[in-house]
Amino acid sequence: MTATHADLWLAPVATAPVDAVVSLPGSKSLTNRALVLAALADGPSVVRRALRSRDTELMARALTALGAQVDTSGPDWAVTPLDPAAAAVEAEVDCGLAGTVMRFVPPVAGLVRGTVAFDGDPHMRNRPVGEVLGALTALGMTIDDGGRGSLPFTVAGEGRVPGGTVVIDASASSQFVSALLLAGARYERGVDVRHDGKPIPSLPHIEMTIAMLRDRGVEVDDADANRWAVTPGPIAARDEAVEPDLSNAAPFLALAAVSGGAVTVRDWPESTTQAGDALRDLLAQMGCTVERVEAGLRVTGPADGHRGLVGLDADLHDVGELAPAVAALCALASTPSHLRGIAHIRGHETDRLAALATELGALGADVTEHPDGLELRPARLSGGVFHTYADHRMAHAGVIVGAAVSGVLVEDVATTSKTFPDFAGFWAALL
Numbered sequence: 001m002t003a004t005h006a007d008l009w010l011a012p013v014a015t016a017p018v019d020a021v022v023s024l025p026g027s028k029s030l031t032n033r034a035l036v037l038a039a040l041a042d043g044p045s046v047v048r049r050a051l052r053s054r055d056t057e058l059m060a061r062a063l064t065a066l067g068a069q070v071d072t073s074g075p076d077w078a079v080t081p082l083d084p085a086a087a088a089v090e091a092e093v094d095c096g097l098a099g100t101v102m103r104f105v106p107p108v109a110g111l112v113r114g115t116v117a118f119d120g121d122p123h124m125r126n127r128p129v130g131e132v133l134g135a136l137t138a139l140g141m142t143i144d145d146g147g148r149g150s151l152p153f154t155v156a157g158e159g160r161v162p163g164g165t166v167v168i169d170a171s172a173s174s175q176f177v178s179a180l181l182l183a184g185a186r187y188e189r190g191v192d193v194r195h196d197g198k199p200i201p202s203l204p205h206i207e208m209t210i211a212m213l214r215d216r217g218v219e220v221d222d223a224d225a226n227r228w229a230v231t232p233g234p235i236a237a238r239d240e241a242v243e244p245d246l247s248n249a250a251p252f253l254a255l256a257a258v259s260g261g262a263v264t265v266r267d268w269p270e271s272t273t274q275a276g277d278a279l280r281d282l283l284a285q286m287g288c289t290v291e292r293v294e295a296g297l298r299v300t301g302p303a304d305g306h307r308g309l310v311g312l313d314a315d316l317h318d319v320g321e322l323a324p325a326v327a328a329l330c331a332l333a334s335t336p337s338h339l340r341g342i343a344h345i346r347g348h349e350t351d352r353l354a355a356l357a358t359e360l361g362a363l364g365a366d367v368t369e370h371p372d373g374l375e376l377r378p379a380r381l382s383g384g385v386f387h388t389y390a391d392h393r394m395a396h397a398g399v400i401v402g403a404a405v406s407g408v409l410v411e412d413v414a415t416t417s418k419t420f421p422d423f424a425g426f427w428a429a430l431l
């Protein structure tokens with residue numbers, strides 16, 4: 001991939017230990033689940049402090065196209081649910097590069113009458129969704145995907161979905177299970193999802209789905225491993241605030257680590273289902289001091305910054321979305337690292353294992369790509385172009401390295417708008 005000069009952003013170097021307290025935007029995963037559940041709810045909802053970013057705006061637009069009303073004009077988004085008795089729609093849904101839109105919205109589309117055509121960014125056609133489409137067909141929906149099992153596809157909604165039992169292989173993405181559970185209560189027989197395949201990644205995200213459903217009065221039976229049964233019934237409307245995005249806290253906490261400074265993220269929840277909460281443990285293992293303070297969660301880096309970071313040997317299967325930021329820190333650490341259990345992140349916004357190996361390697365990192373992970377050994381890094389492949393978290397990895405190494409040019413840093421408004425401006429203001 002080549003980049004024009006205008007695409008390149010010189011990542012600011014931390015010339016002194018950073019000392020900052022930051023308020024981060026809301027969680028993508030919580031916002032998009034709250035929007036879907038509000039669209040299916042038994043009355044109007046409010047999603048307070050919603051994340052305003054490309055993924056959440058695409059979700060709001062998708063649900064609006066299906067007939068819900070989502071008022072995104074202020075920080076708190078008011079949602080009027082779908083009316084299954086409404087006139088038939090003829091809608092187009094742009095999934096962009098948002099896995100949550102491509103996987104969570106088709107199960108909803110069966111509950112409205114009309115035709116809903118789904119497509120997205122060019123790379124989105126490579127991201128897996130066939131298991132969800134197959135499951136929805138088995139549950140009684142009509143879907144035309146031209147036999148591809150990927151975008152583009154069309155859902156012919158009938159305003160009702162019979163539901164029932166379905167077996168899927170969710171080893172490529174936890175979102176396959178979340179997608180079916182989120183809408184399942186509104187299916188006539190509910191939904192009983194069984195997984196058959198290699199272990200499911202990102203399990204905290206399924207826990208998040210279940211917790212949000214239960215909070216809205218939906219009965220979910222998860223007593224057996226690899227099986228989730230949702231009883232048919234109403235989804236209660238909610239007026240609820242969204243937690244800050246803890247996965248997007250990764251680059252900011254990493255800034256404390258590489259600069260030998262301290263960064264506090266405000267409003268870090270006491271308990272949460274967000275995968276990003278694992279950063280507390282991962283950063284402590286790498287030699288940072290992690291503590292809860294009155295303002296939030298404070299991470300203090302080693303006194304000599306990234307030179308004091310120790311490598312990490314960790315299975316990131318449950319928290320794969322943290323891998324790019326963690327890999328950037330490992331590339332800067334003073335002892336070797338092995339990140340394992342993350343074959344599935346090859347199906348994320350880009351093939352993240354290949355992209356990280358290529359781009360960190362191009363800056364001088366000593367990195368080996370394995371089928372399910374990365375090994376990184378200490379090396380002296382230097383500046384250069386860091387390509388991002390339309391992946392917000394690749395951009396995070398680039399700016400983390402750039403905070404420690406001068407001359408890192410991050411290509412298309414604006415791709416961070418997928419989950420964070422004006423990331424580059426926010427980042428530069430801290431340095």
Ligand SMILES: O=C(O)C1=C[C@@H](OP(=O)(O)O)[C@@H](O)[C@H](O)C1
Pocket residue numbers: 028029030099100172173174175178201202205320321344
């Ligand atoms: O349900 C969700 O909100 C998500 C689930 C995870 O997906 P995978 O299971 O595909 O890793 C995660 O990586 C993604 O960023 C968000």
Ligand SMILES: C=C(OP(=O)(O)O)C(=O)O
Pocket residue numbers: 097098099100321348349393419
């Ligand atoms: C995998 C990710 O996103 P998506 O919701 O598009 O799957 C991510 O944000 O790291």
